[in-house]
Amino acid sequence: MSDTTFVPAPPLDYLHDGATLKSWLLTTDHKRIAILFGLSITFFFFIGAVAISIVRLELLTPAGDLVSDDTYNKMFTIHGIVMVWFFLIPSIPATFGNFLLPLMIGAKDLAFPRINLLSWYLYIGGAAFTVLTLILGGVDTGWTFYTPYSTMFSNSSVLTAAMGIFVVGFSSVLTGVNFIATTHMLRAPGMTWFRMPLFVWAMYATSLVMVLATPVLAMTLLLIMAERWFDLPIFDASRGGDPLLFQHLFWFYSHPAVYIMVLPAMGVASEILTCFARRRLFGYSFMVYALVAIAVIGFFVWGHHMFVSGQSAYANVVFSFLSFMVAVPSAIKVFNWTATLYRGSISFDAPMLYIFGFMGLFTIGGLTGLFLATVPIDIHVTDTYFVVAHFHYIMVGGSVSAFFGALHFWWPKITGKLYPERLARFAAITMFVGFNLTFFPQFVMGYLGMPRRYHVYPPEFQVYHVLSTCGAAVLGVAYILPLFYLIWSFRNGARASSNPWNAKGLEWQTPSPPPHENFLTPPIVEQPYDYQPADIAGGRDAR
Amino acid sequence: MSGFRYSLPEASHNAGQVDFAFAAVLSIALAIFITLLVLIIVFAVRYRRGAPASHAPLPKLLSREIEIGWTVATTFLAIFTFWWFVGGMGLPPRDAPNQLEIHVVAKQWMWKTQHPEGAREIDALHIPVNRQIRLVMTSQDVIHSFYVPAFRLKQDVLPVRSTELVFTPTELGTFHLFCAEYCGTQHSRMTGEITVMTAAGYRAWLHKQPHGDSLVREGENLFDKFGCGACHSTQSQVHAPKLDRVFGSVVVLQDGRQVRADEAYLKKSILDPRADIVAGYAPIMPAYGQYADAGDVEAIVAYLKTLPKQGGKP
Numbered sequence: 001m002s003d004t005t006f007v008p009a010p011p012l013d014y015l016h017d018g019a020t021l022k023s024w025l026l027t028t029d030h031k032r033i034a035i036l037f038g039l040s041i042t043f044f045f046f047i048g049a050v051a052i053s054i055v056r057l058e059l060l061t062p063a064g065d066l067v068s069d070d071t072y073n074k075m076f077t078i079h080g081i082v083m084v085w086f087f088l089i090p091s092i093p094a095t096f097g098n099f100l101l102p103l104m105i106g107a108k109d110l111a112f113p114r115i116n117l118l119s120w121y122l123y124i125g126g127a128a129f130t131v132l133t134l135i136l137g138g139v140d141t142g143w144t145f146y147t148p149y150s151t152m153f154s155n156s157s158v159l160t161a162a163m164g165i166f167v168v169g170f171s172s173v174l175t176g177v178n179f180i181a182t183t184h185m186l187r188a189p190g191m192t193w194f195r196m197p198l199f200v201w202a203m204y205a206t207s208l209v210m211v212l213a214t215p216v217l218a219m220t221l222l223l224i225m226a227e228r229w230f231d232l233p234i235f236d237a238s239r240g241g242d243p244l245l246f247q248h249l250f251w252f253y254s255h256p257a258v259y260i261m262v263l264p265a266m267g268v269a270s271e272i273l274t275c276f277a278r279r280r281l282f283g284y285s286f287m288v289y290a291l292v293a294i295a296v297i298g299f300f301v302w303g304h305h306m307f308v309s310g311q312s313a314y315a316n317v318v319f320s321f322l323s324f325m326v327a328v329p330s331a332i333k334v335f336n337w338t339a340t341l342y343r344g345s346i347s348f349d350a351p352m353l354y355i356f357g358f359m360g361l362f363t364i365g366g367l368t369g370l371f372l373a374t375v376p377i378d379i380h381v382t383d384t385y386f387v388v389a390h391f392h393y394i395m396v397g398g399s400v401s402a403f404f405g406a407l408h409f410w411w412p413k414i415t416g417k418l419y420p421e422r423l424a425r426f427a428a429i430t431m432f433v434g435f436n437l438t439f440f441p442q443f444v445m446g447y448l449g450m451p452r453r454y455h456v457y458p459p460e461f462q463v464y465h466v467l468s469t470c471g472a473a474v475l476g477v478a479y480i481l482p483l484f485y486l487i488w489s490f491r492n493g494a495r496a497s498s499n500p501w502n503a504k505g506l507e508w509q510t511p512s513p514p515p516h517e518n519f520l521t522p523p524i525v526e527q528p529y530d531y532q533p534a535d536i537a538g539g540r541d542a543r
Numbered sequence: 544m545s546g547f548r549y550s551l552p553e554a555s556h557n558a559g560q561v562d563f564a565f566a567a568v569l570s571i572a573l574a575i576f577i578t579l580l581v582l583i584i585v586f587a588v589r590y591r592r593g594a595p596a597s598h599a600p601l602p603k604l605l606s607r608e609i610e611i612g613w614t615v616a617t618t619f620l621a622i623f624t625f626w627w628f629v630g631g632m633g634l635p636p637r638d639a640p641n642q643l644e645i646h647v648v649a650k651q652w653m654w655k656t657q658h659p660e661g662a663r664e665i666d667a668l669h670i671p672v673n674r675q676i677r678l679v680m681t682s683q684d685v686i687h688s689f690y691v692p693a694f695r696l697k698q699d700v701l702p703v704r705s706t707e708l709v710f711t712p713t714e715l716g717t718f719h720l721f722c723a724e725y726c727g728t729q730h731s732r733m734t735g736e737i738t739v740m741t742a743a744g745y746r747a748w749l750h751k752q753p754h755g756d757s758l759v760r761e762g763e764n765l766f767d768k769f770g771c772g773a774c775h776s777t778q779s780q781v782h783a784p785k786l787d788r789v790f791g792s793v794v795v796l797q798d799g800r801q802v803r804a805d806e807a808y809l810k811k812s813i814l815d816p817r818a819d820i821v822a823g824y825a826p827i828m829p830a831y832g833q834y835a836d837a838g839d840v841e842a843i844v845a846y847l848k849t850l851p852k853q854g855g856k857p
Contacts, residue, residue: 069728142725148702149685149727153651237703238814238832243686244701277590280600283610308688308697308723310706320629324621331575331617332610338579339609341586343598348591356583363579367572374568374628376561380695383688383723447565448548449692451723454731458719460548 011520013416013513028113029516034099035414036120040127041087041095042483047134048082049479051075056469062459072455073140074156078133080143085165086127088395089257092264093210094119094175096406097203099414101179103507103514104200106188106523111181119174126168133160142453144254147235147246151227159228162221169214169221172260176210179203188506190525194285197505197528201288202267205295209256209263213299217253220246247309251302259298261395263291265362265402266333269355272409273337274529275503276352277344281529283336290329290336297326307378316375323373330366334359349501350424354405357432361397365390368443385464386446389439397435404431404482411486412496416513419489423481431478437471504530554714554739555694556636562695564628571624636709639675646758646845648838649700650683651726652733655838661760662752666735671745672715678708679806683837688724691737699724702837703814705806712739762846765839769831783828784821787851795822809844 011017014031018024024032054075058066067075098116102109110116133139139161141150150158183204187196196204223246226232233239235246274281281287303311303319337359346352368390371377381387404427411419445464450457457465499508506523507514553559590596645668648655656668670676680689680700689708690697693716698708722733740748756764766772774783784794794804797820802808811818813835816828835843 064731069731073725073728073730140727144725146686146725149725153685153727237701238830240815240818278592278598282601282606286610286614309699310701310704317629321625324625325618328614328617328621332614334579335613335617336610338582338586339606341583341590343596343601344586344590345592345598346587346590348587356587359583360580363576367576370572370624371565371568374564374624376557376628376695377565377568379697380561380692382697383690384692445548448551449690449719449721451690451721451731453725456731460546463547 011515011517013511014516015416015513017516026117028109028117030098030102030110030113030116031414031514033116033120034095034097037090037094037098037123040120040123041090044082044086044127044130045479048079048087049476051079051082053472053476055079056472058455059457059465060469062457062462062465064456069455070140073142073453074138076453077139077142077161081139081161081165082130084143084257084261085168086123086130088261088399089172089210090123090168090175091261091399091403092268092406093179093203093206093260094123094171096199096268096410097179097206097264098175100410100507101182101200101203102186103413103510103518104197104505105183105186105191106506106519106525107182107186108518110178111185112178115174116178119171119178122171122174123168126164126166126171129160129164129167133157133164136160144250145221145224145246146250147224147227147243148237151224151235159225162224166218166221166225169218172210173214176207176214179207180211183207188523188525191506194288195525195528197267198270198281198284198287198291199264199267199505201291202263202270205291206260206263209260209295209298213253213256213260216249217257220249220253223249244306244309244311247306248302251305252299255302255305256295256298258391258394259294261399262362263295265358265399266291268402268406268409269337269358271503271505272351272355272405273340274531275409275501276349276355277341277346278531279340279342279344279529280531281336282339282342283332284528286332287336290332293329294326297322297329301326304373304378305382307375308382320373320375324370327366327370327373334363334366348425349408350419350421350428351405351409353425353428354401354408354431357428357435358398358401358405361393361401361432361435365393365395365398368393381446383452384446385442385450385452388452389442389446392439392442397439401431401435404428407482407486409501410507411489412500413507413512413514415490415493416496416511417489417493418496418500419493420485423485427478427481427485430474430481434471434474434476434478438468438475439471441465441467441471504528552693552714552716552718553695554712554716554718555691555696556711556713558693558695558713568624568628571620636675636711638677638709639711642675642677642709643670644677644679645670646838646841647678647680647689647700648683648841649680649687649689649722649733650837651685652722652729654689654720654722654733654735657758657838657841658749658752659757660749661755661757662749663755666720667738668720668735669738669740669745669748670712671742672712672739674742675709675711679841680706680708681810681837681841685726686724687722687726687733690721690723691718692721693718693737697723703807703810705810712737715739715741758842758845759849760846762842762844765835765843766846769834769843771843774828781827782824784824786847789850790848794819796820797822797824806844806848809847810840813840813843 014029058072136157139158140156141154223234227234233241235241235243301323303315304323307316408424441464445461450461496512498511509523510519646657654666656664682700682702687700689700696710698706718737720735720737774781775786789804792804793801795801814832817826820826
């Protein structure tokens with residue numbers, strides 16, 4: 001293809017525009033900040049993974065014979081805290097969002113480049129508290145910090161852990177504000193709202209949730225600290241407080257937080273699916289409305305985490321109804337992705353395999369959400385492994401699959417190098433198999449009554465736990481593989497052209513990796529996903 | 544590996560309903576999932592790159608109609624599922640006449656149960672089959688959750704507040720009791736056994752138990768021990784609210800609110816008397832949380848519910 005021959009441009013690409021440590025640590029380039037975030041969250045991903053490996057090894061036998069009960073409790077707690085706040089929430093927005101949002105709308109940078117750098121430093125600040133928590137011996141409250149356990153009974157480092165999350169919350173708020181401002185103010189001429197790629201819409205919807213929900217988490221954590229530190233009886237029922245107040249506040253943030261984790265994945269899926277199916281997105285405007293609907297309704301379903309908490313039966317009915325309603329736009333999205341494949345010209349490169357995985361696993365995660373929205377079923381399965389399996393299907397099967405899809409799809413753009421395709425496909429398939437082996441048995445044992453957060457358990461559940469641990473080992477291999485071949489590719493990989501996938505977004509109209517200013521010539525905005533049926537070259541052969 | 548569980552007994556009145564709802568939602572979910580899976584596989588094969596197939600765009604009108612069609616259909620299905628399974632099954636069962644009320648106190652990390660006649664158990668509960676049971680539960684410390692998978696029932700147990708679980712066991716046998724709300728170090732050891740017996744077997748079992756005082760009697764003793772009557776009895780010189788027929792009455796508070804004196808109100812008034820001061824009284828009562836544990840408070844409230852006693856105090 002004629003447009004894929006690489007012409008060395010006069011300005012340096014962003015990776016080589018300054019080589020000192022200072023040029024990285026004081027950068028305001030959104031692409032470099034994305035890399036900083038990418039390295040940081042990878043570090044925490046492996047901390048969270050080590051913690052859960054200890055948990056899964058312990059669960060190989062029903063007796064508590066590997067680690068003590070306190071250690072076990074601290075391991076699943078640190079896994080939850082790290083994976084939620086230091087990996088999943090920043091994962092796609094702070095890395096790919098940061099890198100791609102300005103490129104996709106034809107901007108030179110985010111609206112507030114220095115605030116963007118501040119976001120990363122706040123993340124590092126929060127991360128420091130979390131590492132401090134580990135050094136001080138860890139925290140054992142579960143990632144949910146339920147009161148009064150966390151405020152009056154736990155003898156672990158609740159304060160530093162809460163402080164870490166409190167600080168990292170500001171990082172998400174600032175990223176959200178930055179994305180919203182950027183989307184409103186910096187779109188290139190011709191980039192109207194309904195020409196924006198779904199990924200940009202997803203970032204926009206995610207940012208709204210971050211900005212509106214995260215302050216509630218910050219207040220909740222402050223209240224925990226106030227009760228622990230100053231003995232203010234906020235959640236202590238014997239002195240007029242209310243432990244359920246905590247759950248309402250916590251889930252008012254933490255349910256929308258699920259959408260912070262999954263909306264970006266939906267955006268990624270729409271980009272990759274259209275490119276590898278060579279097809280316009282089916283029902284673009286419905287996809288946009290569905291994203292926004294999920295973000296809005298997501299604020300009104302928190303009570304479905306509390307069906308057995310002692311809240312009124314009528315509240316249960318209302319929250320159940322709203323939870324069924326939030327399932328509708330999610331279902332619409334899956335239908336539209338499926339319909340996008342119709343009459344396409346589909347190739348099965350690694351990013352597409354990850355997105356196929358995402359579609360299947362997200363669908364299972366979403367459909368099992370229906371069981372949990374149904375009050376009588378939820379009463380039985382809440383706080384069992386059924387719930388554990390459900391949210392891992394959404395967050396790991398859905399979001400992490402999409403994260404890896406994005407990593408492979410935009411890898412040539414970010415690094416200017418091609419990754420080894422066969423290894424990548426192997427990793428994608430291994431991840432899918434390992435994931436299902438890990439989490440599907442958890443649905444079964446959950447329905448049979450296996451409670452979550454159990455260090456010792458009745459021997460009748462051992463078979464399921466052994467399967468799950470074997471799956472986790474496979475999953476571990478699938479996560480480590482890309483680490484190695486991507487490092488190899490960064491050093492030794494073949495050079496990537498500006499548009500190796502023959503994709504349509506504006507980010508492909510600039511060299512790989514892009515220069516500091518993003519575009520050498522102003523990009524040309526067309527209809528989104530304008531993939532033509534005849535235009536099927538792309539994929540491997542076009543490189 | 545001893546044993547392998549692949550099924551769960553349906554041992555209570557509502558277990559069958561829950562399993563039925565589960566099976567029904569599972570069918571709906573499977574129908575959607577299999578349809579999508581088949582479509583994705585068929586499209587992936589038929590429209591793989593290089594395959595001879597049409598790539599013509601869809602007519603805009605058609606795609607719009609499809610879009611509206613499945614949005615409406617999904618909404619309808621969601622409302623229908625909600626209405627069928629939540630509308631019909633979401634509310635607790637009605638009280639039966641010969642209900643058996645058992646008090647449960649949860650604490651780190653054990654379950655204490657007490658039968659109306661006074662028999663007590665730890666990490667165990669014996670109950671008769673086919674008789675409605677009401678568990679009145681409270682926690683001494685953190686939040687716990689009373690979970691019996693065979694009954695498909697779970698209810699969080701909160702400090703100070705009472706929560707209840709009403710159910711009818713329908714199958715004889717021994718079933719797991721789990722704490723399902725994470726409660727600290729030995730959360731996973733906070734387990735017990737529920738034994739469902741025949742009515743005759745339950746009577747025989749009760750007979751063999753060392754008979755402690757009944758809950759009401761225990762409450763009366765505590766009432767005396769703490770000297771509650773010194774202020775609250777009708778003969779007392781101290782200006783304090785009288786407690787005859789207090790349970791279920793409407794109390795006017797200093798700030799003008801009116802509350803019903805239910806179990807929660809009575810408990811709170813023992814543990815945190817200054818929270819809800821009765822109109823016309825001075826806030827002079829000390830908080831009894833430091834003297835009375837959760838079980839004591841349960842007993843005192845059970846006793847207060849029986850007042851006034853025939854010809855007696857207070």
